[in-house]
Amino acid sequence: MSNTENVSGQQELDAAELLSTHVIRAVGVRKTYQLGGEAVHALKGVNLSVERGEYVSIMGPSGSGKSTLFNMIGGLDKPDAGQVFIDEVDIAALDTFELAWLRCHKIGYIFQTFNLIPVASALENVMMPMLFGGMPEADAQDKAASLLEKVGLGHRVFHKPNQLSGGQQQRVAVARALANDPAIILADEPTGNLDLHTGEEIIRMLEALKDDFQVTIITATHDHKMLAASDRVVYLTDGEITDIKSRDELHIQVGTIAGAEQ
């Protein structure tokens, strides 16, 4: 199906088709914050569908509602109006126990500031979501070790976060995000605290793991250089989706920018 048809007024989308292929669906999502007695419309009716196995980047300046949309997709915030479906489950209908289960099993989070648990080793960090999910300790340990191996940190499993470089910490975070075989990986500015080279490595790794684990990846970013791996880029401005570009269009775009810079 076409990727760009979701931009405007698509309420009449084929429901059956959505059910089978869309891992995330936001329908008419609105969110308003009260700031000093004034209403700030962070999201003004956003419609977005993400297909299984897609790599989608959400682009937008700060204040565009990017973070708000991101948090909704991640089940961290609920919309004022409209609905967000994660794996076809309406998150507004979930209680705290179900939300915790959803976060634990369906979503893997990657943060700009890595957010590893400082007192725990790399291995223990990766084990944590599995233990929360009820996996026996021995199994969790084996799986965590093999995940760390996959992200190239097999020799550093017992290191604490403060003994690892930024890039290595983010690799641990990637392994942790994959711990419970999630349907979605949400990466909020995953390269924001990394240098260009390390950032690109992380993006390449995510791209590779996406196929390996058949996981959907959604990142928020404002760095054009980190878009190369994206299947689609969603541009958000002032709480509205202003544009969605597919991979093909994107390459032209990146080329143009690179050309303009020379």
Place this chain on the structure above:
Amino acid sequence: MKKQSPQGASASSAAGRRRVQRQRQLSFQKAVQIAWRNIRQRLGRSLLVTIGIILALAFLTYILYSDTITRAALRGGSPALLDSLARRGMTTVNDADARIQTRWMLGLALLVSFVGILNSMLLSVTERFKEIGTMKCLGALDSLIVELFLLESTFQGLVGTVAGILIGVALALSEGARVYGAEMWELLPVGALFRLLGICVLVGVGLTVVAALYPAWRAAKMEPVEAMRSEV
């Protein structure tokens, strides 16, 4: 890996597979392990809380013990001992004024240490906002966060209480031995002292856990979105 292929999921089978379950509670044993690791790795902050408890409990135990020993001596001491005590102005068992004063001091000391523990615990919650938010993103339940903080404070309370009591008892006994000489050991009301020991343990651990309740609740109430905030 174990994931179903996206193409293979038909609409009907998808509905069953996607049912959301309820997150289960982490085992108590595992929670204890995590809490213990938190204390071990953050020894500085833990010590701060523990020292507060040690001081309060040493004071409490010392006051209660020396009071009990003094009264035992005045009640059952030999004439020679009472004589020497009288020369130093210690004669009446029920010196009401002094006892009320002591209670005030005890109450104040316990209150100060309570506020100290509360403050330290709140600080350690604030310090760990991002960590707590992250754990919630990874699937931790509110109840686990409360459990972890209460377990941490219970450990600290136990260690602080035991150390404080040891110090308090040692101080009271050595002072008693100095004042009453060898006769003190015969006069020692062992049963009463053991009862006091129980009270001190209860007060020490109770104080810490009660002081940790509010910080633990604050931590559990934290939104997982906090983990996303980029400022460190």
